[in-house]
Amino acid sequence: MSALLTSLLILSFFSTITSLSSKYYEKTCPNVESLVRKSVRDATTNDKKVPAALLRMHFHDCFIRGCDASVLLDSKGKNTAEKDGPPNVSLHAFFVIDNAKKAVESACPGIVSCADILALAARDAVVLSGGPSWVVPKGRKDGRTSKASETIQLPAPTFNISQLQQSFALRGLSLEDLVALSGGHTLGFSHCSSFKNRIHNFNATTDVDPSINPSFAASLKSTCQANNNEKNAGAPMDPSSTSFDNIYYKLIFQQKTLFSSDQALLDSPKTKRLATKLATSEDAFRKAFVKSMIKMSSITGGQEVRKKCNVVN
Ligand code: HEM
Ligand SMILES: *[C@@H]1O[C@H](CO)[C@@H](O)[C@H](O)[C@H]1NC(C)=O
Ligand SMILES: *[C@@H]1O[C@H](CO)[C@@H](O)[C@H](O)[C@H]1NC(C)=O
Ligand SMILES: *[C@@H]1O[C@H](CO)[C@@H](O)[C@H](O)[C@H]1NC(C)=O
Numbered sequence: 001m002s003a004l005l006t007s008l009l010i011l012s013f014f015s016t017i018t019s020l021s022s023k024y025y026e027k028t029c030p031n032v033e034s035l036v037r038k039s040v041r042d043a044t045t046n047d048k049k050v051p052a053a054l055l056r057m058h059f060h061d062c063f064i065r066g067c068d069a070s071v072l073l074d075s076k077g078k079n080t081a082e083k084d085g086p087p088n089v090s091l092h093a094f095f096v097i098d099n100a101k102k103a104v105e106s107a108c109p110g111i112v113s114c115a116d117i118l119a120l121a122a123r124d125a126v127v128l129s130g131g132p133s134w135v136v137p138k139g140r141k142d143g144r145t146s147k148a149s150e151t152i153q154l155p156a157p158t159f160n161i162s163q164l165q166q167s168f169a170l171r172g173l174s175l176e177d178l179v180a181l182s183g184g185h186t187l188g189f190s191h192c193s194s195f196k197n198r199i200h201n202f203n204a205t206t207d208v209d210p211s212i213n214p215s216f217a218a219s220l221k222s223t224c225q226a227n228n229n230e231k232n233a234g235a236p237m238d239p240s241s242t243s244f245d246n247i248y249y250k251l252i253f254q255q256k257t258l259f260s261s262d263q264a265l266l267d268s269p270k271t272k273r274l275a276t277k278l279a280t281s282e283d284a285f286r287k288a289f290v291k292s293m294i295k296m297s298s299i300t301g302g303q304e305v306r307k308k309c310n311v312v313n
Contacts, residue, residue, distance in 0.1 A: 018300035020137035024116075029108035036117055039100035040124040043093065048242045051125035052188025053093035058122035058297065059184065060091065061115065063171060064150050066301025068143030069114035072097060072309040075148075085148030089191050094310070097121060101309045114309035115140035119297045126293075129187055131244030132286040134294060141302035144312045157194050157259035161267040171299055173292070179265055179274040180288035181296060185257070186248040188241055191234040192224035195258045200226045211263050213255040220258075249279035 025032045043050045061071040064082060072094065075081040083091060097118055104112045116138045127133045155167040168178045198209040199221050208217045223235055235258060238247050251257050252265055252275055265271045278285040304313055 018139060018141060018302075020139045020298055020300070022135045022137055024138035025108075025112060029104065029111045031107055032104055032112050032116075033120060035103040035107060036100045036120040037124045039096055039103060040121050041128060043096040043099070044125075044128050047093075049189065050093045050096060051129045052237075052241070053091070054096060054118070054121045054125040055184050055187060056090055057093070057097075058118050059181070060087070060151075060154060061118055062296050062299050063154055063167075065143050065145065066299045067115050067119060067140055067297055068300070068302030069118060069140075069306065069309060070143045070146040070301075072114055072118070073146035073312065074310045076311070079146075080148040081146040082148060082151050083146070085151035087151050087154055089193065090188075097309055105307070110305060110307065113140050113142045113302065113305045115142050115300075115302055117309070122297070123293070125187075126244055126289075129242060129244040132290050134290045137294065137298055140300050142304055142306040142309075142312075143302035144304065155261060157190075157261050158197060159261045159264065161264040161271060164261055164264060165268075171296070173296060175268070175271055176274060176288065177292040177295055179271050179278065180285070180292040182262060182265060183246070183248055183278065183285055183289055185237045185259075185262060186240075186244055186246070188237050189234055190237060190258050191232070194234075195220070196224055198260060199224060209260070211255055211260075216254075216256045246278055246282045246285040249275050249285065253279060 040050070040054065057071055058067070060082070061067050061069060064070055071082050071091070073081045073083065075084050097114065100117050100121060101114060104117065116136075119136050119138070119140065123134060123136050155164055159167065164178055165175060168174065173181075198212060199217055201207060202209045208214075208221075212220075220235060224233055237258060238251055240247055248257065248262075252262055255263065257263055265275045278288060307313055
């Protein structure tokens with residue numbers, strides 16, 4: 001019953017119909033794409049961790065209240081925003097969006113939403129990492145609400161295949177989308193806290209999750225000690241964590257991915273078939289990723305074009 005209620009609530013957030021268009025700013029802000037690209041490129045030159053951060057930020061944004069830049073709002077007064085909710089460890093590089101917004105505001109004030117800037121930045125981040133490019137549909141609006149408590153709506157790294165399927169289905173996303181978008185884990189880094197449950201006290205009788213390759217588990221254990229963990233310790237999502245490639249899928253078959261939610265892609269015949277296809281063809285991965293990114297980034301939800309991305313108008 002409460003699961004049903006949550007489902008209905010989540011769906012109602014996403015019911016706002018906003019139609020997006022690739023030419024949305026053609027007349028009103030023709031340079032928006034190059035301005036955003038420049039901000040992402042400049043930041044990436046200084047810090048190779050930026051692209052992964054932007055890709056994850058866009059995913060978080062879209063999964064809570066639709067892609068409405070709710071993830072960018074600061075906590076204010078008694079309201080704790082998404083940014084300060086529990087899964088915030090991986091969210092960083094907000095300054096890239098703020099810089100892009102400044103550049104865009106001086107070229108075309110009051111026209112371009114922060115949600116669109118984030119969608120463009122995520123695409124640019126993938127391209128800068130050697131991934132595919134695509135035309136981003138635009139015309140999203142920014143929302144006025146951001147609540148830390150709603151971050152529990154994000155899928156957790158402990159999720160099994162049916163929980164993952166349900167989380168994606170609530171947003172109109174299929175198992176194809178789940179498998180393709182999980183490939184975002186070709187980029188970036190995870191803190192020990194996100195996978196520690198698999199390598200220490202997995203359950204009452206087993207210390208290490210038997211679905212992890214033993215030598216990989218041993219190396220994770222040495223990085224992430226049971227106690228006195230350094231807060232910033234962790235592991236790259238894949239060994240080539242700044243390059244967008246299909247190695248992530250090969251790692252799932254070697255049982256060398258960080259999360260149960262990654263390994264779970266082999267637990268249903270359909271997702272296993274899809275993961276096999278993406279592991280064997282880089283080109284199939286690039287095409288599938290583009291298709292699903294456009295779908296995910298078209299979940300809309302906001303009402304206004306914010307003047308500054310971290311505060312409502
Ligand atoms: C399928 C459900 C998903 C789960 C359970 C999940 C979970 C996680 C977790 C736990 C982390 C590590 C956080 C940390 O400890 O720092 C992470 C990182 C990341 N995720 Fe996911 N994720 C999912 C889907 C996605 C999707 C759809 C994308 C984008 C298309 C994505 C992109 C990323 C990226 C790029 C990072 C690295 C962030 C960085 O290095 O700053 N994830 N994810
Ligand atoms: C992350 O959220 C916690 C509360 O869940 C908060 O104490 C912490 O300051 C936040 N960290 C960042 C970097 O925002
Ligand atoms: C997944 O987890 C949920 C919640 O713990 C559980 O009810 C369900 O049976 C699990 N499904 C599978 C396929 O393991
Ligand atoms: C612990 O996990 C192992 C491996 O998945 C499983 O075989 C075992 O039944 C589990 N034990 C308990 C007490 O849940």
